[in-house]
Amino acid sequence: MGQMEFLDVQFLENSVKSYLIFGSILLLGLVFKSLISSYLRKVIYKIVGDKSNEDGKSEFDNLLKKPLNYFLLIIILYFAFDALSFPSSWGLVGPDEFGVKMVIDKGVAFLFIATIFWTLLRVIDYIGLRLKHKAEKTESKVDDQLIPFAVEIGKVLVVIFGLLIILGNVFDVDVTALAAGLGVGGVAVALASKESLENLLGSFTIFFDKPFQVGDAITLGNITGIVEKVGFRSTRVRTFDKSLVTIPNKNLVNAELDNLGLRPVRRIKFNIGLLYSTSVDQIKSIVDDIQKLLDEHPDTNQEGKVRFLEFGDSSLNIMVLYFTNGPDWEVMINTQQEINFKIIEIVKKHGSDFAFPTRSLYFENQPKS
Numbered sequence: 591m592g593q594m595e596f597l598d599v600q601f602l603e604n605s606v607k608s609y610l611i612f613g614s615i616l617l618l619g620l621v622f623k624s625l626i627s628s629y630l631r632k633v634i635y636k637i638v639g640d641k642s643n644e645d646g647k648s649e650f651d652n653l654l655k656k657p658l659n660y661f662l663l664i665i666i667l668y669f670a671f672d673a674l675s676f677p678s679s680w681g682l683v684g685p686d687e688f689g690v691k692m693v694i695d696k697g698v699a700f701l702f703i704a705t706i707f708w709t710l711l712r713v714i715d716y717i718g719l720r721l722k723h724k725a726e727k728t729e730s731k732v733d734d735q736l737i738p739f740a741v742e743i744g745k746v747l748v749v750i751f752g753l754l755i756i757l758g759n760v761f762d763v764d765v766t767a768l769a770a771g772l773g774v775g776g777v778a779v780a781l782a783s784k785e786s787l788e789n790l791l792g793s794f795t796i797f798f799d800k801p802f803q804v805g806d807a808i809t810l811g812n813i814t815g816i817v818e819k820v821g822f823r824s825t826r827v828r829t830f831d832k833s834l835v836t837i838p839n840k841n842l843v844n845a846e847l848d849n850l851g852l853r854p855v856r857r858i859k860f861n862i863g864l865l866y867s868t869s870v871d872q873i874k875s876i877v878d879d880i881q882k883l884l885d886e887h888p889d890t891n892q893e894g895k896v897r898f899l900e901f902g903d904s905s906l907n908i909m910v911l912y913f914t915n916g917p918d919w920e921v922m923i924n925t926q927q928e929i930n931f932k933i934i935e936i937v938k939k940h941g942s943d944f945a946f947p948t949r950s951l952y953f954e955n956q957p958k959s
Contacts, residue, residue, distance in 0.1 A: 864908065
C-alpha cells in the first residue's frame with residue numbers, strides 16, 4: 591500500500607489524512623497557545639495599559655490570562671474538529687435542525703462570544719484598577735467613589751450587550767422585537783423589583799447629593815464605621831471592630847445619618863469623682879490644672895471646660911469637656927488617653943484620689959431591758 595493510499599484509508603468515514611490534520615491543528619494549537627495569548631495581551635496592553643507602571647503589567651496579565659486562554663482553546667478545538675465529519679451511519683440531522691450538530695454549533699458559538707465578553711469585563715476591571723491607583727494619589731474623595739461606580743455601570747452595560755449578542759446570534763432571537771416586548775413588560779418587572787430599583791436610585795442619590803464619600807466615617811443607627819464602597823444596590827461599611835457591614839442604599843437615603851467625617855471636631859465629655867475628703871483649695875487647683883492641660887494640648891481646641899458641678903452620692907463630681915481637632919478617630923482616642931493619664935497625675939499631685947461607691951453604716955445602741 592502506497593503512502594497516498596494509506597492517507598486515504600477511511601475510519602468512521604474520515605480519512606487518515608483528516609485525522610492527521612485534526613491532530614496537527616490540535617497539537618500545534620496547544621503548543622503555541624501560550625505564545626499567542628501572551629502576544630494578544632501585549633497588543634491589548636498597548637491600547638489600554640499604563641506603560642509607566644510595571645506592576646500594572648503584572649495585574650493586567652493576571653486578569654486577562656485565563657479568559658484569553660479559554661478563548662484560544664475554543665478556536666483551536668473548533669478548527670481541529672472542523673477537519674472531521676460525523677459518520678452518515680449515525681443518522682444525525684443537519685445543523686439547521688435540532689440535534690447533536692445544532693447543539694454543538696450553538697454551544698461553540700455561545701462559548702466563543704462568552705469568552706470575548708469575559709475578556710472585555712476583565713479589561714474594564716484593569717482600567718478600574720488603573721484609575722483607582724491614580725485616584726489614591728489625589729486629595730479629593732470624589733474620584734474614589736466615582737471610579738468603582740463607573741466600573742460597575744460599564745460592566746453591566748457589557749453584560750447586557752453580550753446577552754443581546756448571544757440571544758441574536760446563538761438562539762436566533764429577534765432582539766428588536768424583544769426590546770419592544772420589554773418596553774411593555776417593563777412596568778411589571780419594575781413592580782416586581784421595586785426594592786432593587788429603590789436601592790439603585792439610592793445609589794444615584796448618594797453619588798450626586800454626597801451625604802458621604804468613600805473613606806468617611808459614618809454612624810447609622812448602631813452602626814459606626816468607614817465607608818469602603820458605594821455600589822448599585824448597597825454600601826459597604828467597615829466598623830471599628832473590623833466587621834464588614836452591607837447596608838441597602840435606600841436605608842442610607844431614608845434614615846438619619848451622621849457623617850463623622852464632616853465634623854470639624856470630635857467631642858469628649860465625662861465626669862471624674864473625687865473623694866469627699868478633698869478640700870476646696872484642692873478642688874480649685876485640680877480644676878485649674880486640668881483646664882490648663884486642655885488649653886495647651888496640641889490636639890484640642892480652646893473650647894474645653896472643666897467645672898466642679900455636683901455633689902454625687904459618693905463623690906465630688908468634676909465635669910471635663912473638650913474637643914479634639916478634626917474628625918479622625920485615631921487622633922481622638924490617642925488624645926483622650928494622653929489627657930486621662932495627665933488627669934490621674936494631677937489628682938495625685940494635689941493629694942486627692944478618685945472616689946468609688948461607698949456606704950456608711952450607723953449602729954444604734956439599744957437600751958438593755
